[in-house]
Amino acid sequence: MQYELLDKINSPKDIKTLSMSQLNKLAAEIRDFITHCVSCTGGHLASNLGAIELTIAMHYVFDFSTDKLLWDVGHQCYAHKILTGRRELFKKLRQKDGISGFPSPAESEYDQFTVGHAGTAIPTAIGLALAAEKIKTAEKIVAFVGDASIVNGLSFEALNNMGLVKRQLLVVLNDNSMAIDVSQGAIAQFLSKVRLSHTYEDLRKRTNRILEHLPLVGRKMEGALESFKRTLRMAITPNRLFESLNIPYFGPVDGHDINSLVQIFKAMSNLDRPAVLHVYTKKGKGFSPADDDPTRFHSTGPFKINGELESEKPTGKSFTAAFSDAIVKLAGENDEIIAITAAMSDGTGLTKFKQQFTSRYYDVGIAESVAVDIAAGQAKMGLKPFVCIYSTFLQRCFDQIFQEVALQNLPVVFCIDRAGLVGADGPTHHGLMDIGFLRMMPNMILIAPANGVELELAMRFAAESQGPVAIRYPKEEVDDSICPEVFSQPFELGRSVTVKNGKGKIAVIAYGSIVNEALKAAQSLKADNVDITVINARFAKPLDEKIISLLRADNSIITVEDHSAAGGFGSAVLEAAAAAGADTAKIRILGVGDKFVQPDKRAAQIAGLGIGVDGIAGAVKEIVEAH
C-alpha cells in the first residue's frame, strides 16, 4: 500500500501544513489504510472508520504533544495512532511486538491512559483539568466520548461534577447512534430522536450559527453564556440533559466535515469553561460492508476486503456459542429464566435468545452495575436472571454483586464470558480477578466448566440453585470430545470430577477449560513414565473436600487456573488445606503472576505464563525430581 499524503505523516505536526482538500484526501487514505490493515489483523473497524475526520480535525487544531486527548473506551483511536508516529506498527495491530488496539502511554506520549472500559474519559479529563488549574499550566484538554459511553454511570457522575472545573475542557460527544449493539435507554432514545429530526442541511446551518456566535462568548464564558444561549436557542437543539447539568452544549454538527470541525474546534478551544460539542458521525463510514452491518464489524477478526469474513472457515465452536445454545435450551424448559446484558448481546451470545425470547431479554446499555441490580430485583420476585457480562466488565459490579445479590442470597446466575486471558485485547480486557473477588462473598457459588457440555450442565445446575452462582468461561473454543464419560455427569455442589487417575502421587487440579492443558501434560508425562492424576475441579467455591483428602494421602498437588495466582482458585485450595492442617507445602499454584499481560494470541499468553501444557509438565517434573 502506498499513499501520497499518509506516507509522509510521521507526527501530527505534519498535518498542520496541509490544505483542507489535502486533509480530506488524507482522511480517505487513512480509511483505506485502516480497512486494509484490519482486514489482516482483525480489530475494531466500524467505530474507527467513523472517527477519522474528527481525529484529523482535532490533531489539526490542538497540539497533543502538550494538549491532552482522552479517549473513552478507546477502540476508536486507530486514526489517532496512525497520525502519531505509529503508522508502520499499525500493521501489527493487536499482535505481539506490534501495538495495542487501545490507547497506551507506553506506546506514545500522545496517549494518556491505557483504557478499554467505558465512561473514563470525562472523569480523568476533569482530573487533568483540576491539576492544570492548580499547577497553572495552559494545555487544552479534550475528552472524546461515544454516545454509548455517555450513559454509563461513571460518565454521569463526571458530568455532574464538571462544575469543579473552572477552565477549558472540551467534551466531544461522538454520536453514531449505536453502542456496540443498538443503544439502549432514555438518553439514547432522546439522541436518536434528535438525530432523525435533522437533515444534513440543518447540521451545516447550525455549524455556521455556532461559528457566528462563538465570538460573542469569546474566552469568558460565565457571563456571556446566558445571552449566547438566548441568541442561539433557535439554532441549537435544546439538550435538556446537559442543560440540567449546567454544561454549555453545542451542536449537533457534522462529524465528517473537516473544514467545519476545524473552525469549531478552533473557536471552542478558547472557551474558559468546560463545554460539550455534540457531533454526528456514521459508524463504518466509507466501507460498505461495515456501513451495512456495523455490529458485525464492531470488533472483527481478519476479513476479506470485500467484506467477507476470513474466519468463516470451519473452526470450532466457542464457549460463547455453547452458552448461546444452552441458554436457549434452558429457557425453553424453564419459564423463569430471563437474560440481561450490558450492550453485549452479540458478544455474550444472547442474539439467538433475544430473537426467540424477546420479552425475557433485557439490555441496559453500557451500564453493568444497573444490570446486576435489576437482576437482583427480578430474582427477589422469583425469576431466574442470567446476567451475561464479560469478566473484565463485571469488575464494574463488584459492590452490586456483594450487596444486592450475595448479601440477600438471591439466585442470580452470572455468566462470565471472556474470563481469563483474552489474547489481543490485552490488559484492559483480561478477566483475571473474578474468582478472587467473588469468592470473598458469602453465599456465592463459583463454577468453571471445562467445555461446552459442562457449560450447559453448569447452567442447568445454576438454574436450580437457591442462591447466586457465577460461571466463568474463556474466549476459547470448546472441545466437547474430551472425556465425555466424566464431563457429561451432572454438576453436584462442590464436587470435582476426576479426569484421569494416575498411579503416582501427583495430582493436577485444574479449574475450567485449562484442564485440557493438564490432560495434554499428563499424556506427555506418560512418555517419561510419570503417571499423574488430573482433576477437573468444577467448583472454586465450595471446594471439593477430596482435594484436601489427596493431600492427606500424601499427594503433591498442582493447581492450574486461567486467573491471577493471587487470591484465585489455588489460593482457595491453600486456605482449605491450611484450615484442615493438611500439608500445604505440597501445593504448587500455577496462575497469572503479578503483572499486566500484554496483547498476544491467547495460546501464546497461556504458554508464556507457564499455565499451559509445558508449564504444567515442567511443574510436575520439578516435583518428581525433588523426590
Add this chain to the structure above:
Amino acid sequence: MQYELLDKINSPKDIKTLSMSQLNKLAAEIRDFITHCVSCTGGHLASNLGAIELTIAMHYVFDFSTDKLLWDVGHQCYAHKILTGRRELFKKLRQKDGISGFPSPAESEYDQFTVGHAGTAIPTAIGLALAAEKIKTAEKIVAFVGDASIVNGLSFEALNNMGLVKRQLLVVLNDNSMAIDVSQGAIAQFLSKVRLSHTYEDLRKRTNRILEHLPLVGRKMEGALESFKRTLRMAITPNRLFESLNIPYFGPVDGHDINSLVQIFKAMSNLDRPAVLHVYTKKGKGFSPADDDPTRFHSTGPFKINGELESEKPTGKSFTAAFSDAIVKLAGENDEIIAITAAMSDGTGLTKFKQQFTSRYYDVGIAESVAVDIAAGQAKMGLKPFVCIYSTFLQRCFDQIFQEVALQNLPVVFCIDRAGLVGADGPTHHGLMDIGFLRMMPNMILIAPANGVELELAMRFAAESQGPVAIRYPKEEVDDSICPEVFSQPFELGRSVTVKNGKGKIAVIAYGSIVNEALKAAQSLKADNVDITVINARFAKPLDEKIISLLRADNSIITVEDHSAAGGFGSAVLEAAAAAGADTAKIRILGVGDKFVQPDKRAAQIAGLGIGVDGIAGAVKEIVEAH
C-alpha cells in the same frame, strides 16, 4: 416512654383507621420516640426525623405487606421499622439481638433488601417491576431515594433504563438538600436553586394543582401525559433532568404535610407508568440540635436529649482523627498533596484539611467511582491525590482502581477508613474485602498501620511512592503508647517490624491494628510459659521475605487480620510460602470466615470471630499442644 397512639400501632394496618389529625399526632410521637431511642443507642438521627411524615403517608396509602417499598441507602427507615412491628426492638437499635439500623428482610417482610450503599433503590425497583410485569402481579412498587443518592451513577443508569418498565413504579425523591455533608455537583445545585425559589405557599398551591389535574391522566399515562404536561407546565417546576430522561415528574411538594401527601400518593399509585414525585423535607425536623447541625447528627453515638453528645467523655483518639491530623501535617509540607472524598468529609476526617486547604479539597458527592478517576487524572499531572473512602464504599471503585490507577501505575493514595469490622452498622458496612481485591492488582502497594503513629508514617511513605498505595485502618481508637521504639520507625517497602521476639517457635504475624490483640495474647501466653514472636506486618503487598524465612527456620506462623480469611493477608502469606516451597502446613490463618457478620460492638465481633486476644492465644495453644 408512653404514647397514646404509637403504643397501639403494631402493624401498618393499625394506622389506616386513624384520622388525619391522629396521623399528625402519631408523627409527633414517633419523632419523640426516635429521638429518645437514638439518644441511648446512637444511630442516624437527622435523616430519620425528616422522613417521618412521608413514611406515615406511604404506609397509610400503600399496603407494604404486598406492595414493595425500597429504601435507598436505608438509613432513613426508622419510622418504617417502628410502624412495621419493630417498635420494641427499636430500643435495641444497632445492638446485638436488637435490630439493624438499615432495612433487613431477615427482620421483617416489610423490608425487601438489606442495603446501606447509595443508588440501589431505583434499579432494584426496576427489577421488581419487570418481574411483576412478567408474572402478572399487581403490587405497587415505591423506591424512596434521597437527593444525595440520585446523583450516584447507579441511580442515573437506572433512571436511564426506566423506560424498560411499562407499569406503575413510583420514585419518591426525598430532597433535604443535604447529602451526608452538603450536596455536591450540578444536580444538587439545580435542586437547591429550585428549592430556594419556592415558598411554603408555592408548595401548597402546587400540591393542589397536581391533585386537580391528576384525574386528567388517570390510569393511562402514555397518551395523557403530554396534555397533562401542557396543563401543568405553569404549575410544576420544569425538571430538565427527568424530562431529558423522559420520566414524568411531579413536584416539588411539602414532605411534612401528611394530608397532601396521602392524597398525592393515592392519586399517583394509580398511574400505569413510572413517575417521580419530588418532595421537600427538612433534615432533623423537630429536634432542634439536629435541626441546627444535621451533619453532626447524621450518624451519631448516644447523646443527651438536649443535644449534648454523651460520647464527649474523654475517650481516645480514633484512626480517623489521627488521619485528620496527619493529612493536614503532610499537606503543609507538600504542596502536591490534595484530598478527594465522596460526600464523607466528616466521616473520613477531612474537615480540618478542607478548612485549611480549601483549594486542595474535592468532594464529588456520593460518587466513589468518579472520585478515583478524577484522582487518576490529577496524579497523571504530577499531583499526589489522597482518595478518602470507607472500605465498603471503595467496592464501588474496583474497576476504576484497576484500570485508571493500577494499570497506569499512578501514584494515587487510597486512605481506606472503616476497614475491617465496623460494629453496629453491620454487614453492609464492614470492610472485609479490600485486601483481597486490591492485592490482585499489579503495581498496588498495600499497607495497614498498627496505630496513629504508624498511620502518619504510612501516609508519609505513600506520599513519596511512585505508584498506587492503599492504606487501610479500622473504626477504632489508636493506641500510640505501644511499642514506640518499633512503631516509630519509618516505613520501608515490604518491611515488617518485629514487635516482640519470642524464644519459642511460634510467630504471630498481624496486619494492622489487630497486632494489639496479638501483643495481649503474647502477654497472656507468657503466664503459661509460651513465648511467641509478634510481628507487625505493615505490608500485605509486597510481603516481607522475612515471613518466609521464619517458616524455613521451622517456625509455625499464625496470621491475623481484620478481613475475610479468603483472599486476604493470610492468603498472601500462604501463596508466598507455597511459591517458595516453604512448609505451609505450619501456617494458620485467623480472619473472618465465610459469613456475613451481624451488628454488634466491634470488640465483640472481633472476639466472636476468633481474631481477638483469646482467639489468637487459643490458636497458639493448639499448636503448642500438637507438638
